[in-house]
Amino acid sequence: MNTLVQLQNNQLINETEIIQSPNSPFIGGNSFDVTLEHLKNDCIIPVFSKDNESTISHFQFINETFSKVKELFPNESIAAPEIRVSHMIKGRVPSAIGKPANQLLEDEKTIYYERCAFIIKVQSIKRNINNNELSLCIGGVRSYNQENLYSKKTVEKFKLFIGFQNKVCTNLCISSDGFTNEIRVTSSGEIAENFHHLVESYNHDEHFSNMELFNDYFISETQFAHLIGKIRMYYHMGKENQKQHFPILLNDGQINNVVKDYFECPNFKKNSDGSISLWNLYNLFTEANKSSYIDNNLERNVNVYAFIKNLAKTINSSNNDWYTII
Known part of the structure; x- marks a missing residue:
């Protein structure tokens, strides 16, 4: 039997x-919280070294996706992006060459983050399993370590998903049809197009x-x-x-x-x-x-x-x- x-x-x-755990991050892995404004105003943008062409920044990636979410879900309650980053890359401006690190002024330091993940919760689309409230959730990942920044500008890789987040523990629930592992784009506008296609192919009723x-x-x-x-x-x-x-x-x-x-x-x-x-x-x-x-x-x-x-x-x-x- x-x-x-x-x-x-x-x-x-x-x-x-x-037992609710509202303050638990959606991802750990040596990551920490930052704001969209911090990514926009305080972080430099890596370039492709052979032609000095700019990469698509973390800010552009998140902002393009956020704008598309608001466009595709116009009548829903949408939370601001929650952003986690890791692997900080530190630098300094040319005038600070040779200066001891403990004497650097804030305006002499530069930073960017090698890896970035974010989620955007569509809070008004909710389901329930065994008293666990699930809300529709959109997000993505960008990792500069998966790019060849020593080459000329080429297509850049991003990951996007749409699924659910369990509000009891903030765990993400993602299915294969709600995830695209390797979006390859040359401009930030193409990110929104790819996300639109992902949403169209995802069946949240079947997933739930x-x-x-x-x-x-x-x-x-x-x-x-x-x-x-x-x-x-x-x-x-x-x-x-x-x-x-x-x-x-x-x-x-x-x-x-x-x-x-x-x-x-x-x-x-x-x-x-x-x-x-x-x-x-x-x-x-x-x-x-x-x-x-x-x-x-x-x-x-x-x-x-x-x-x-x-x-x-x-x-x-x-x-x-x-x-x-x-």
Whole structure:
């Protein structure tokens, strides 16, 4: 008998009180908050060194997307962008050459950030899963470390997504059809065009319905332990063997956090009998992913969604794969 269980008649085990974490950042990974005004007024803009042509700045990227969001959702309540940056690149003006760093004046310093991520919440478009309020969310990532700034100006790479944010924990919920991994553009105006295409191709009702189904399936403590063990085995397989199994992009330290939160997370931990719903498991994975660096966070988030969706599919078909047991 397959012990992976689908709950019937929408019955739900809910043994914990929901605890809001409104101040939790949507991404960690050594990042910190900045304002759009700071990016516009206080940061220099890197150039392509061989022709001194300007790159598209973080400010332009976010501002173009923000303007397009307001255009596409004219009757909705839209929050200002939340921006996280990392890997500060410091410099100084020519007149400060040779000056000790501790004597530099503020107007003698220059900075920009190698990596930048942002989200824009469409606050009036909301859904609810197991008392977790989800709001529609748009965002993107830009990483200068993925550009060849030592060449002449060429196409530049950006990432955009549209999905949901769980307001209980600020975790992002992103599906593959709501994510474009590598937009290649030569001007900031092309970013808005690409975002428009992304919104048109994204079905938020289908995305929400799939996540809602996660709440109908549970795995036991034994199955959870088996799953974690198989994930750790996956990391050490040869590449050819890995190709035979569903990929998982979280690292071993993040899986450690999943196990820790299985016992300790106030909102998504196991039930008293050791079972856990796929919805809670999904949120343990997305919470662990918040420690990823900006430049690979979105890919891992999408991978987590696909991984849990595959587990739900396995349960629904009453079959088991390499990650599950009967």
